[in-house]
Amino acid sequence: MGAQPLTGWLKVVHRLIVVAVVLAVLVPFYWLGIMSVTPQRYIAGRAVPTMVPREPSMIAYQQILGLREVESPTGRSAAIMYRRSLINSIVVASTSTFLALIFGTAAAYALARLKFPGKSASYVLILGSRLLAQVTLAVPMFMIFQRMGILDTYLPLIIMNTSFCMAWVTLIMNNYFDMIDAEMEDAARVDGCTRTGAFLRVLLPMAIPGIISVMLISFLFVWGEFLYALLFTSTAAARTMPVVVSMFLGQFAIEYRLLAAGLVVGVLPPVLLALLFQRFIVSGLTQGGIKG
Amino acid sequence: MKIKEVSQQKLGSLLMAPTFLLILFTAVIPIIYVLYLSTQDIRGIMNRGFVGLDNYVTIIETGRLQAALGATLYFAIGVIVFQMVMGMIIALALNVDFRGKNMVRTLILIPWAIPTALVGVMWSRFLAATDGYFNATLRLLGLIEGEVNWFLERSLAIGTVVLVDSWKFTPITVMVFIAGLQAIPRDLYEAALVDGANRWQQFWRVTLPIMKPVILVALIMRTIFVFHAFDLIFILTGGGPGDSTRVLSYYTYQETFQFLRHGRGAAVAFILFVLTAAVTLMYVKALREKD
Structure with missing residues (x-):
């Protein structure tokens, strides 16, 4: 804050805050890393679980990814379920993100560039839908999906996640299109471009940063979505990764390092995306946070 | 011109249709349906029919609703207090120039990116x-x-x-606040400096007043999503000990599922x-006043 650089004790306080923030973020990952490579006997039941690697190995990672057998039957079926859940998560997250992008961008374009009946009502509906509690919707939707006979398939997860992300995509892309001057498209259309041509050749290229950020945020949301995945699935067929990992907790037959390896593999995609595309995510989030 | 307008209307409706229909199916109809369900005596797979407001009366008479409201309020x-205050402190710290600033700003994204359930x-x-x-x-x-059990005692x-x-x-919160801080023109601080304001005074007289709308919106957004919090409660406490962390969303889950x-x-x-809608209306009103 302010124009002048920090001096004296303020500088010390500032550095302390920064160090504390860095430690608060990184130390849990250190713990997680140690846990994932250490045999059970150095951690379980110990007053001080080992803080440094002891007999470190990648066994748990090989086990969770199916490159090596797990000895205990419970652990073996856990690892199989985990791998299946990763596939389920990838299918649900990419399908929902793709659909949300298509529907949301179309709706955002309509809101930003076209006049049509029910426009402001649609906007309010989209804004409002994003603010509903998942659990409020889960109660009636469970009964609806049950009647449709599609519980324990990908469909309810894709439907609910697409709906939520689509609203987000619409609002952010609408902001984006609003910021881009419509005159450039008008000029292109005077030059003989069709509306579709002007959208594809003029507007879309300029909106690419926005599209990347909503795509990432949607994917991260669905990858981590828990409540619908918990309630609308009942077997390994459609259970997503977060649900399966949560089921590992408190199962004594599952070694801590298997749990930790499952956690590391599960958090790796979002962490990498966040680190690689930080700029896009921050711009999408702050827009969403400030403008709604 | 007329033809153009008609085609615009058609195209607009067409492009809006999938989004509109999906929201109708996943947000509007379920809200109406949940209102209907709340007047039915449904237990297990049996529906014993219309009971008016009995369900509402029961959850109040058993004291469970009040307990859930209380837990939600505490939580x-x-x-909100913790994340607003810490968010502001961290945002201020990361808005100053220092070596590694961009790295730390990237680093703090990591916890946010991780699925809540895995957290x-x-x-x-x-x-x-x-x-x-x-x-x-x-x-x-x-x-x-010795051993501290972090989930043993209510508070x-x-x-x-x-x-x-x-x-x-x-x-x-940090990211939203940093975006807000970056939008404050530097000369305001220079002017305050000329007036002899120290850092503390600058914060209260320049930063905070300008940041007010940003803080307000962040506050309301956080409030709405705190009402929705489920994953952490489900995994960490299961609503306990007693009913101390049985917030409204978790209570809904328990009664139903x-x-x-x-x-x-x-x-x-x-x-x-209804509570979410009330906070949302506050949000819309706050946004209007901001404009």
Whole structure:
């Protein structure tokens, strides 16, 4: 804050805050890393679980990814379920993100560039839908999906996640299109471009940063979505990764390092995306946070 | 011109149709349906028909609704106060130039990016009384002695969930605040400096007043999402000890999916909806005033 650089004790306080923030973020990952490579006997039941690697190995990672057998039957079926859940998560997250992008961008374009009946009502509906509690919707939707006979398939997860992300995509892309001057498209259309041509050749290229950020945020949301995945699935067929990992907790037959390896593999995609595309995510989030 | 307008209307409706229909199916109809369900006596797979407001009366008479509202309130206050204050402190710290600033700004995104449920699983393991890393580290540092069970006592349990929630969600407040801070023109501080204002005064007289709308919106957004918090409670405490962390969203889940009393669950769900709608209206009003 302010124009002048920090001096004296303020500088010390500032550095302390920064160090504390860095430690608060990184130390849990250190713990997680140690846990994932250490045999059970150095951690379980110990007053001080080992803080440094002891007999470190990648066994748990090989086990969770199916490159090596797990000895205990419970652990073996856990690892199989985990791998299946990763596939389920990838299918649900990419399908929902793709659909949300298509529907949301179309709706955002309509809101930003076209006049049509029910426009402001649609906007309010989209804004409002994003603010509903998942659990409020889960109660009636469970009964609806049950009647449709599609519980324990990908469909309810894709439907609910697409709906939520689509609203987000619409609002952010609408902001984006609003910021881009419509005159450039008008000029292109005077030059003989069709509306579709002007959208594809003029507007879309300029909106690419926005599209990347909503795509990432949607994917991260669905990858981590828990409540619908918990309630609308009942077997390994459609259970997503977060649900399966949560089921590992408190199962004594599952070694801590298997749990930790499952956690590391599960958090790796979002962490990498966040680190690689930080700029896009921050711009999408702050827009969403400030403008709604 | 007329033809053009008609075609515009058609195209607009066509492009809006999928979004509109999906929201109708996944947001509008379920809200109406949940209101209907809340007037039915549904237990297990039996629907014993219309009972008016009985479900609402029951959840109030048993005191469960009030308890859930209380837990939600404690949890919300804890989360909001902690994350707003910490968010502002961290945002201010990361808005100053220092070496590694961009790296730290990237780093704080990591907890936000991790699925909430996995954050819960991680911390649940770390916070284990006997062999958890959190206790072990505190013990090594001499900050605690023996085993501390972070979920044993009511207010401690709430505080622990608030802290884990903050580990995950403070980053979003930080990012929104940093964006707000960056938009403050530098000459305002220079002017304040000329007037002899020290840093403290600059913060209260320049930063805070300008940041007010940003803070307000962040506050309301956080409030709405705190009402929705479910994953961490489900994984860390299961609503306990007693009913101390049984917030409204968790209570809805329990009535509907654990006790299979869908009618009562729907009543709680509808009350949660009304509360969310009320906060949302505040939000829209605040945005209007901002413009």
